[in-house]
Amino acid sequence: MGALSGLTVLDLATFVAAPFCSALLGEFGAEVIKVEQPGRGDDLRRLGTPAGPGVSYWWLAESRNKRSITCNLRVPEGQALVKRLVAGTDVVTENFRPGTLERWSLGWDDLRAVNPALVLVRISAFGQTGPYADRPGFGRIAAAMGGVSYLSGYPDRAPVTPGTPTVPDYLAGMTGAFGALAALEHRRRTGEGQVVDVGLYEPMLRMLDELVPVYGATGHVRERIGSGTEYVVPHDHYRARDGRWVAIACTNQRMFERLVDAMGAPDLLAAYPAMADRVRHREAVDARVQAWVGVQPADEVLRRLGAAEVPGSLVYSVRDLFEDPHVRARENIVARPSPLGGLLHVAGVVPKLSRSPGTVAGLGPLRPGQDNEAVYGERLGLDAAALADLRARGII
Numbered sequence: 001m002g003a004l005s006g007l008t009v010l011d012l013a014t015f016v017a018a019p020f021c022s023a024l025l026g027e028f029g030a031e032v033i034k035v036e037q038p039g040r041g042d043d044l045r046r047l048g049t050p051a052g053p054g055v056s057y058w059w060l061a062e063s064r065n066k067r068s069i070t071c072n073l074r075v076p077e078g079q080a081l082v083k084r085l086v087a088g089t090d091v092v093t094e095n096f097r098p099g100t101l102e103r104w105s106l107g108w109d110d111l112r113a114v115n116p117a118l119v120l121v122r123i124s125a126f127g128q129t130g131p132y133a134d135r136p137g138f139g140r141i142a143a144a145m146g147g148v149s150y151l152s153g154y155p156d157r158a159p160v161t162p163g164t165p166t167v168p169d170y171l172a173g174m175t176g177a178f179g180a181l182a183a184l185e186h187r188r189r190t191g192e193g194q195v196v197d198v199g200l201y202e203p204m205l206r207m208l209d210e211l212v213p214v215y216g217a218t219g220h221v222r223e224r225i226g227s228g229t230e231y232v233v234p235h236d237h238y239r240a241r242d243g244r245w246v247a248i249a250c251t252n253q254r255m256f257e258r259l260v261d262a263m264g265a266p267d268l269l270a271a272y273p274a275m276a277d278r279v280r281h282r283e284a285v286d287a288r289v290q291a292w293v294g295v296q297p298a299d300e301v302l303r304r305l306g307a308a309e310v311p312g313s314l315v316y317s318v319r320d321l322f323e324d325p326h327v328r329a330r331e332n333i334v335a336r337p338s339p340l341g342g343l344l345h346v347a348g349v350v351p352k353l354s355r356s357p358g359t360v361a362g363l364g365p366l367r368p369g370q371d372n373e374a375v376y377g378e379r380l381g382l383d384a385a386a387l388a389d390l391r392a393r394g395i396i
Contacts, residue, residue, distance in 0.1 A: 002029015003356040007184075009091045011035060011066065012073070012082070012106075014042050016139075016166055017123045017200060018095035019062060020173030025091065025180065026065035027349045027358035033089075033375055034063060034365070035082070038070040038394055041368030052340045055366060060338060061346040063364030069376065070369030070396045077395045079105050083114045084380050091180050095123040098133045108195050118193040119183040121176045127199030137200060142168035146204025147211065154226045171203035225282075233278040234259070234289045237315055240298035245315035248289065248305065255310055262308035263292045339366040372396055 007030040011022040019034075019042070026032035036042050041054070048058035072078035083106070086092060092111065094101060101107045111118055122128055125137025126145075143149045143162055153160035179196035187193055205212075214220050222230055229235040234256070237245045250256040253275065260269045268288055272278045278285045293301050298314055305312035314320060321327050322345070331348045338344040349358035365371065376382040376396070390396045 001356065002027075002358060003353060005029035007031070007090045008088060009033065009093065010082070010085055010089045012092060012094040012096075012101075013123070014095065015044050015047070016062065016169035017172045017198075018093040018121060018176060019044065020170055021121055021123065021176035021180065022091075022093045023062055023064060023066070024174065024177040027360065028353070028356070029358075030091070032066040033085070033371075034066040034068045035073070036068055036070050036368040038072050038369065038391075038396055041068075041070075045368075051338075051344075052366075055340070055364070057344070060340075060344055060364040064336075064346065064360050065362060066365060067371035067375055068365035068368055069372050072395050073104050073106065075395065076105070077390070077393075081376075081380070081390075081395070082106060083111070086111050086114050086118060088379060089115065089118065090184065091119045091121060093121045093123075093176065093180075097136060098122075098124050098128045112193060116193055117187055117191060119180050119187065119196065120193070121180050121196040121198070123172050123176050123198045123200065125200050127202065128195070128197045139165040139168040139200065142172070142200035143204055146201040147208050148204045151222060151224055153224050155224045159224065168200050168204050171207075172198050172200045175203045175206075228282065228286070231279060232275065233282045233285050236286055236289075238286075238290045238293035238301075240293055240301050241295055242297040244298035246293055246298050246301050246305075247313045247315055248293075249311040251311075258308045259289070259305075259310045262304045262310060263289070265292070334360055336360050336363055338363055369396060 004025055007025065009022045009025050009030050009032045011019055011032055011034045013019045013022070022030075022032045022034075034042070042059070042063070044062065045055050045059045048056040051057045051060055071081050073082065102110075108120055111120060124133070125141060126132040126135055137145075140149075140161060143165070144159075146168065148162045149159045151159075152162045176196060176198050179198065183194050183196055211222055214222075227237045232249075232251050235249050235251065237247050239245055248259070250259050256275075256278070257269060260266060265288065268285070272281055272285055296304075302312055302314065316324070322333060327333060330352075332350075333345050334348045335343040335345050344363060346360060346363065349360060372387060372391075373384070376387060382390075387396065
């Protein structure tokens with residue numbers, strides 16, 4: 001029994017953000033019913049690297065623990081089916097542009113009339129309110145508006161995408177899952193459902209450490225400085241002799257003193273005794289650290305950093321993640337049977353619960369609507385003849 005066993009989630013969403021929200025709930029035991037467009041399915045099935053006909057690796061990984069049904073949300077009969085399902089649902093997730101569900105008679109007022117205790121998670125580019133609410137947007141736009149892209153890269157070049165363009169989608173999905181759990185706790189106390197409203201850019205803005213209070217108080221605008229950190233030095237990536245990159249983080253004085261000992265460079269501490277000195281002379285300090293790292297292979301650098309208790313790590317590629325013993329021990333990557341045959345590696349479940357841990361019970365459903373008979377039969381009592389009729393008319 002998972003921590004969320006007994007909860008039912010109806011996933012009306014597409015692509016990544018809200019589907020990730022429902023996937024997180026499903027990892028901890030919620031039953032997640034994925035609603036896809038008849039004949040086409042979710043667009044994530046075709047996004048990224050194909051794994052087989054009509055299905056991508058991305059879909060198989062991120063639609064884990066879900067059952068797939070098809071339903072045409074654009075027609076009254078399909079809307080009626082969804083409302084019947086909502087009557088027995090705890091959480092609905094969606095990430096259409098604001099107003100879309102309302103046009104389909106599936107907005108908040110429509111759904112809460114069916115189920116006043118419902119929690120509706122709505123993830124959109126800019127949120128449900130405000131002057132930009134109607135604008136379209138994806139992860140890249142969210143990172144740009146959220147203030148993170150402006151900080152990413154080097155000052156003499158264009159801003160770069162922080163990691164991948166989908167980082168904002170995943171963060172918004174995680175925020176939506178947290179919001180759903182908070183809303184469910186409120187429901188437990190009051191019996192009331194509510195809307196969880198997340199703009200795709202908002203979790204990015206929320207993570208801007210001290211940028212907001214500093215600008216509000218002083219007017220200072222932080223600019224791009226590459227891979228370093230504005231207020232801490234040395235705190236960067238340094239290239240080893242074998243071409244691999246090593247991350248070193250000396251966030252306080254003790255760490256810097258340990259690094260200096262590991263380097264055998266007491267003159268560096270004498271020249272730049274305080275963090276303020278090192279920040280003012282960033283290039284000189286980083287050049288000394290780079291010179292020390294650059295004459296050794298990465299493994300030796302990491303050995304010396306470890307012996308001195310200085311925070312350091314290889315800058316991992318995905319290959320490094322697969323090979324790392326700690327990642328294996330923590331089950332950060334797990335292999336599961338693929339519906340296409342064989343095993344498929346996917347990211348493991350986080351966080352780890354000691355009494356009711358989450359699990360990847362199965363990967364994304366191979367065919368849109370492959371669970372129509374089971375879900376519509378179990379939940380709505382529709383028999384084979386009724387389903388055949390709905391299918392023939394394009395409703396499911």
